[in-house]
Amino acid sequence: MVMHKTQSHRRDPASSRFVRALGTKRAMEKIVNDFVVNVATANGTGSQSSNLIILHSMFEMGVPVSGKNLFPSNISGLPTWFIIRASDRGYQAPGDGTNIQILMNKDTWIKDLEGLEPGTIVVYNEDVKMPVERDDCVLLGMPMTKMARKINPKLGRLIANMYYVGAVAHLLGIEEYAIEKAVKAQFKGKEKAVELNIQAISEGREYANENWDFDCQFSVESREKDPDTFLIEGNEAIALGSIYGGISMLSWYPITPSSSLAESVINWLPELRSDGDGGSTCAVIQAEDELAAAGMVLGAGWAGGRGMTCTSGPGISLMSEFIGLFYFSEVPGVIWDVNRVGPSTGLPTRTQQGDLSMLYEASHGDTQHIVLIPGTVDECFEFGWRVFDYAERFQTMVFGFNDLDLGMNRWKTSGFTYPDSPMDRGKVVRSQEEMDSMPEYGRYRDVDGDGIAYRTLPGSGLDPILYRGTGHDEDGVYSEDPQVYHDTMARLKRKIDGAREQLPAPLIREEEKKDLGIIFYGSMENTIVEIDDMLEESGLSVSTCRVRALPLHSGVEDFVRRHDRTIVLEINRDGQLFGIIRKEFPAELIPKIHSVSYSDGMPPRARVYSDMILEVLEGL
Amino acid sequence: MLKLNVLELEKSEYTGGKSSLCPGCGHDQISNNIIQAAWENGIQPEKIAKMSGIGCSSKTPAYFLGKSHGFNTVHGRMPSVTTGANLVNKGLSFLAVSGDGDTASIGIGQFVHAIRRNLDMVYIVENNGVYGLTKGQYSATVEKGSKKKKGVANQQAPIDLCAMAINLGCSFVARSFSGSKKQLTALIRAAMSHRGMAFIDVISPCVTFANNDESYKSYNYVKANDEVLHILDYIPHFSPIEEVEVPEGEYQEVSLFDGSTLRLETLAADHDYTDAVSALSAIHQSEKAERHVTGLLYYDDNVPTATDTLGLSETPLVDLTEDLLRPNPDSLEKVNSGFRS
Numbered sequence: 001m002v003m004h005k006t007q008s009h010r011r012d013p014a015s016s017r018f019v020r021a022l023g024t025k026r027a028m029e030k031i032v033n034d035f036v037v038n039v040a041t042a043n044g045t046g047s048q049s050s051n052l053i054i055l056h057s058m059f060e061m062g063v064p065v066s067g068k069n070l071f072p073s074n075i076s077g078l079p080t081w082f083i084i085r086a087s088d089r090g091y092q093a094p095g096d097g098t099n100i101q102i103l104m105n106k107d108t109w110i111k112d113l114e115g116l117e118p119g120t121i122v123v124y125n126e127d128v129k130m131p132v133e134r135d136d137c138v139l140l141g142m143p144m145t146k147m148a149r150k151i152n153p154k155l156g157r158l159i160a161n162m163y164y165v166g167a168v169a170h171l172l173g174i175e176e177y178a179i180e181k182a183v184k185a186q187f188k189g190k191e192k193a194v195e196l197n198i199q200a201i202s203e204g205r206e207y208a209n210e211n212w213d214f215d216c217q218f219s220v221e222s223r224e225k226d227p228d229t230f231l232i233e234g235n236e237a238i239a240l241g242s243i244y245g246g247i248s249m250l251s252w253y254p255i256t257p258s259s260s261l262a263e264s265v266i267n268w269l270p271e272l273r274s275d276g277d278g279g280s281t282c283a284v285i286q287a288e289d290e291l292a293a294a295g296m297v298l299g300a301g302w303a304g305g306r307g308m309t310c311t312s313g314p315g316i317s318l319m320s321e322f323i324g325l326f327y328f329s330e331v332p333g334v335i336w337d338v339n340r341v342g343p344s345t346g347l348p349t350r351t352q353q354g355d356l357s358m359l360y361e362a363s364h365g366d367t368q369h370i371v372l373i374p375g376t377v378d379e380c381f382e383f384g385w386r387v388f389d390y391a392e393r394f395q396t397m398v399f400g401f402n403d404l405d406l407g408m409n410r411w412k413t414s415g416f417t418y419p420d421s422p423m424d425r426g427k428v429v430r431s432q433e434e435m436d437s438m439p440e441y442g443r444y445r446d447v448d449g450d451g452i453a454y455r456t457l458p459g460s461g462l463d464p465i466l467y468r469g470t471g472h473d474e475d476g477v478y479s480e481d482p483q484v485y486h487d488t489m490a491r492l493k494r495k496i497d498g499a500r501e502q503l504p505a506p507l508i509r510e511e512e513k514k515d516l517g518i519i520f521y522g523s524m525e526n527t528i529v530e531i532d533d534m535l536e537e538s539g540l541s542v543s544t545c546r547v548r549a550l551p552l553h554s555g556v557e558d559f560v561r562r563h564d565r566t567i568v569l570e571i572n573r574d575g576q577l578f579g580i581i582r583k584e585f586p587a588e589l590i591p592k593i594h595s596v597s598y599s600d601g602m603p604p605r606a607r608v609y610s611d612m613i614l615e616v617l618e619g620l
Numbered sequence: 621m622l623k624l625n626v627l628e629l630e631k632s633e634y635t636g637g638k639s640s641l642c643p644g645c646g647h648d649q650i651s652n653n654i655i656q657a658a659w660e661n662g663i664q665p666e667k668i669a670k671m672s673g674i675g676c677s678s679k680t681p682a683y684f685l686g687k688s689h690g691f692n693t694v695h696g697r698m699p700s701v702t703t704g705a706n707l708v709n710k711g712l713s714f715l716a717v718s719g720d721g722d723t724a725s726i727g728i729g730q731f732v733h734a735i736r737r738n739l740d741m742v743y744i745v746e747n748n749g750v751y752g753l754t755k756g757q758y759s760a761t762v763e764k765g766s767k768k769k770k771g772v773a774n775q776q777a778p779i780d781l782c783a784m785a786i787n788l789g790c791s792f793v794a795r796s797f798s799g800s801k802k803q804l805t806a807l808i809r810a811a812m813s814h815r816g817m818a819f820i821d822v823i824s825p826c827v828t829f830a831n832n833d834e835s836y837k838s839y840n841y842v843k844a845n846d847e848v849l850h851i852l853d854y855i856p857h858f859s860p861i862e863e864v865e866v867p868e869g870e871y872q873e874v875s876l877f878d879g880s881t882l883r884l885e886t887l888a889a890d891h892d893y894t895d896a897v898s899a900l901s902a903i904h905q906s907e908k909a910e911r912h913v914t915g916l917l918y919y920d921d922n923v924p925t926a927t928d929t930l931g932l933s934e935t936p937l938v939d940l941t942e943d944l945l946r947p948n949p950d951s952l953e954k955v956n957s958g959f960r961s
Contacts, residue, residue, distance in 0.1 A: 230959040240955065246945030248937040249707050251700075272947045272955075279933035281944050283707035285926075288733040292700035295693070295730070299704025302691055303669075303712070304938040306945070307704055321694050329691075385946075415956035418949045423942050457938070458689035458705065459712050461666030466682050466690040478682070 033063050035218040036095040037084040037168060039102040040112045044076030046158035047104065049186050050165050051082035053201075055231070055410065056182035057174050058086060062225030066092035066526070068409055068603050073256065073348040079108045086220060092411075093527040096607045099218055100171065102164045104144075106130050113137075121216065123167045125160060140212050142167060147203055152196060159200045166204020171216040231410040234402055237377040238310075238336060239264030240416065241384015243272050243282070246423055247334075248305040250284045251296035253315065256348050257404040258338040261310040290315035294322035297333040297397075301326075302467060304428070304457040306388045310336040310400075313355045314345065316362060324363030325469045326397035327492065330444070330453070332426065334387050336400040338407040341601045350601030351404035353522055357576040359399045360550050366489060368496045370503065371399040371550040375525030379548070380406070381416040383504070392426035394499055395452060403571070405603045406523035427454045435462050442474040444488065451495030496551060503549035506556050515541040516617070517563035519556065521548070521577060523603075524569060530606035531569075535613060547577065552584065560589050565620065567613055570597045571604055594620070626662035626858050634659040636684040646798035646824030646839075647677050647746045651684045653801060654715065654744075657808035658685060661856060661880075669705060669712045673698040673727060676753055677719035677746035677824075685715070696727025699734035702741055703926065708937040710927045713812065714741035721751045724760040724779045731781075735788040735817050737926040742811040743819045745781055746798070748826035749837045756829030763910070766836040769829055783903045785819045786896050786918045792818035793899065793918040797842050798825065803914060806852035806882065810916070813857075815877035816925050823912060836910065847906045849915030851885040874919055884916060893919050 037054070041047035048069070055067040065086045072078035083094045097117050103109055103124035110130070116122065118136035127145035144163035149156035169179055179201055187193040239261050242250075252262035266284055273281045287293035293309040300307030311319070316337050326333055341347035342354045359371050370390055372383040383400055391398040427448075429435050435456075443465050444453045453474075456462040465476035472488070473479040516535070520528055528544055535542045545559040560566045560581075568578040575595030582590055596612045598604075622630050634655045639648050658668065670690030672678035678698070681690045693701045702714050723731045723745050734743070749762035756768060760779045767773035785793045792814045796804040804822060811818035823842050825831050831838045836845075850872075857879030874882040874893070884893070892898040899918040906913035933940065 228956075228960065230956075232959060244946055244952065246942065248940070248945065249704060251704065268955075272951055273945075275933040275935070275940070275944055277934065278931070279935075280931050281933050281937060281940055283927070283930050283932055283937065285703065285707060285737075285930075287700065288729055291697060292703070292730055292733065295697045295700025296704035296707070298693070299691075299701035299706070300708045301704075302701070303705035303709045305704075305708030307708070322697065325694055415960070416952060418952050419946065423946065456689075458669045459667060459709060459938075460689075461664075461687070464666065464687060464689040466670065466692055468692040469694060470692070 029217065031218050032221045033086045033088040033223070035086055035099040036097065037100045037102065038098040039082040039084070039104070039164065040108050041080055041082070041104040041161065042076075042107065043072055043074050043078045043080045045104075045161060047080065047082070047161045050161035051084070053165050053179065053182045053186055054168055054174070055084055056185060057169070057178040058084070058220055059231055060178040060181050060225070061175060061220060062223035063220045064088060064090050064223070066409070066411070068094050068405070070602070071349050079105050088223070089529075089533070091530040091606070093530055093606045094603055096605060100168065102168070103130075104128065104161065104164065121171065123164055123171070125164070127160070138214060140167070140208070140214060142204065142207055142211075144204070147207070148200060151199055151203070155196070159196065162197050162200035163204035163207070166201040166206075167208045169201065170205045170208035171218070173219045175222070226414060228414040229412055230415070231412055232377050233260065233408055233410055234374070234377050234380040234406040235261040235338065235408060236264040237380035237413070237416070238384040238400065238402065238407075240268060241381040242308055242334075242388070243268055244419055245385030245388040246306050247308050247388065248282050249296065249300040249307040250282060251287045251293040251307070251309045253287045253290045253293045253311065255290075255312050255315055257340055257408045258310040258312050258315070258336065260408060261336060261338060290318040291322065294319035294335065297335065298322055298326060298331055301331045301333040301391070302458065306334070306392070308334040308336070308388075310338065312338050312340045313342045313358070316355060316358060320363045323369070323397055324365060324367055327363065327367045327369065328469055329467045330395040330455070331397070331467070332391035332395055333397045334391050334400065335397060336402060339401070339403040341599070347601045349404070351523070351571070351603055352599050352601065353403055353524075353571040353576070354599065356401065356550075356572070357579055359401060360580060368493065368551065369397060369399055370394060370496065370499050371401050372504065373401040373521045373548050373550070374406070375522055375546055375548070377406070377411045377413045378416065385419050389421075389424035390499070390503070393424050393452070394495060395426060395455060396496070401522060403523050405526070409603075411526070427452055429454050429456050429462055430460065432462065443476040444472065445474040446491055450498050451491045500551050500553055503551075503553060505553050506548060506559065507546040508543070508555065508559055510543040510562075511541045513541040514543065514563045515565070517543045517545060517559055517566040518569050518613070519545045519547060519559070519566060519577070519581075520569040521546060524571060527604040527606050527609070531610045531613070534606055534610035538614060550580065552581070556581075557585055557589070560585065560593060564592065565617070566593045567596050567616065568593060569609060569613070570595070572597055572599045625659050626856075627664065629659070631655065631659045633665055633687060634685055636686040637682050639683045640679070641676055642828045644827040645676070646748065646826070647680050648683070649798040649801070650744065650746055650804070650822055650824055651680050653804045653808055655684045656805050657812060658715075660805070661809050661812050662858065663713060663812060667711070667713055669714050671698050671702045671714055671716040671741070673718050673722040675719040675722045675751070677717050678722055680717050680746070696722050696725070697730055698722070699727065699730035699739065703734065703737070703739055706739060706741065706926060707930070710740065710932070711936045714739075715812070716741055716743045718743065718745050720745060720747045720749060720759040720761040720781075724781055728779075732784070732788060735785055735790045735819070738789075738791055738816045738923045740816055740925045740927065741818070742808070743817060744808070745819075745821050746824040747781070747821055747837065748824050748830060749835065750826050750830045752826050752829060756826070763836045763907075765910070767832070767834040769832045769835070773834070780903055780907065781821045782819070782917055783900055786899050789920075789923065790819050790918070791816040791920045791923040794819070794916045795821045795823070795912065795914045797823045797846060797912070797914055799839060799843065800846070800914065803848070803852050806854040807916065809854040809856075810874070810876060810880070810882040813876035813878045813880040816923055842912055845911040847888075847911045847913040849888045849891050849902065849913060849917070851887065852915065853883040853885070855881040855883060874916065875921070877921065882916065893917065
């Protein structure tokens, strides 16, 4: 039986020898900056602060680290896990297994314990009083709640979480200055909280040091930290991007996982968007539902403003009628979809790329929408401002596609880059002189041949029309004429097709040997390097192509042409991008394009996808 | 010589396209009253935004104010589109037309929330108790016992939009009848002078599907059962002395936001338009008597509008230049360094 050197077992010489032996043996082959820590807690116990302190302290030391919060749809009590991965190779996926497991939650205790690989280091809160029956693991207990109650009886339950921070810091060798900085950042300005939590972490560290005779084989080692880097959630990056994109109206209805996007806009507006006299240059309104939120964006765009809303899949379903009206009446607007797991209410707090095909053709009748798909927090910021330019240039509703993983987890950036071009307000006739210079103005007359007509704004008095979702001719007048309808729909198709080469081009990383090409998008960016490495271990030469917008850029088709075989890799069940490609690409290319698609709500694990890719290739 | 308004514009500057509604439709009379009211009030046509949803009534913005921009949106969702436009351009005067299907059924949520926010708009419901465009199904405002031309009498309780609006704190609530030209024009003019949500429920008979005498919203029925609260005179701020004769009996004056006045020559002495309970009582009494109470039911000039509460820039947001819409590069450096420290 593997023993941990605490309390009842402390005097067992056999067990402590065994632990020492196990530890010493592993210590000989120290594994630096390459491990996974999994923290199991209950929602609402303040564990998020503890987890972020571990994450940020390692980041502070320059350790390449990523964190995934797996939380329930619940305010308090249900289980939650936080996965921290350190990887000198820069891998950011959750990894295949757990090296250090923290057990705090009695509800998941048994199952969490059962699922561990032999040899896993288990740090557990003794005060939970649950059995720890895994002879093949390293078991390290600590009376976390009791110790926490000693320093503050009232806040004991919350502070107990800081003791596992101390334990992890001890095991991995996280330096004190880094912990201190992370705690200070976490409890900004709250001196008492900083002091209390640092005390708890130190006590945890000391306890581990004094009571655990175990030399952990995993450790962190400082790397030179780029002083420009910091961690940020994708949703906040989009929020900042939209503020620098000149957003003038945000309407929103709360829904996980998009609410933090709207709330970030609200938080940043006072500092960044005051007019000098204390007035805000952006209106924010919490709508009564998603239908109204979309309607408000439509109204703002029609009136000449830069309107935006953010939601998740269920919201898009509700907004679909308005989305058709945007498309057909040609009004600019922005809708961000932070994907969660569908269908229906699905798994509201888990991640998926499940809305892509819905966004591309949302609403009844023939429609087609521009979709921007960031894969990094830098792109979240960049597409956050660019999306308004596309919406106004093409006079249509443009989607931003994000997911819970990229939106609500923290990712690294070296800082955001200021917009490199002035705002593109599109074709708007703003004066009588401009109007007079147009030979035959009509709201929907394609004078430039790009499918984009000129519009006028309410209040201008310039050639007013009654906008409508009914059939209309080039002057905007109601029409059921077959030719007029047909021509309008053909022009709309031409207009959106014309966007292909103007949208963000795919990012391609190509091998000389054009053996296998992988097409992917969005948050899969954070796992692709690891998948690529796994595949290359089996002798494959792998090129990758990250799609960043719909409709697809010609570069994607060229990528397929250049490669013997292509895989379209996605986090959903049906291969939604594969479906779009199969529909739009020339028939002769289709036989060499294959779908690998998998979704279980978890952030993508590299091994799952690389195995599936190998399986598909074997079957060819 | 043609008559001109205070802006020296002819009435033809306020007209629209040819109506495609059934001949004799109450909605066309309301359109005429809208044209008359906007012209008499001397509103610049280009500063008006015409808004509507879907249905017979929602088609009418094509038939009035041809010099104004407008949006014929989707069924029941006009209020949200108006909200978005209002937030970015509070300089526009929003004039919205909806129907009883559009507002009391599919759009009741958006109606409720537009009132809650006191959206600065004129909201006219052209209320005939039936869905016209889909050929005469009952709507949610039809009275219990009322019977349309075909089918059986309605057995469900009606939704009274005025009572609902008052309960929600709407700042201007009135009911009128498409056949009462003087009353309706005065109410629309007053609504245009109000700042905030001005709601007018206008009973407007459907000549095709529900103009039989058993229908409580038919011409004959309303004519015979109109419970008029007061005789209305609108006195515009730009010519306070002309047009109106001082009545002999008792009267009250309502001061409106733009300086105009609505004079109420009292008929029902016990009605107090500043008291929600009095207004609700008038509605319920007339409902019980199977009659329609018309006039200014409720008024409150002390409710902040949707844009008042948001702390927005004085300049309408659509008129802001790029230097105000996009923060400068230094600010982004500050944001970045804030995250780094």
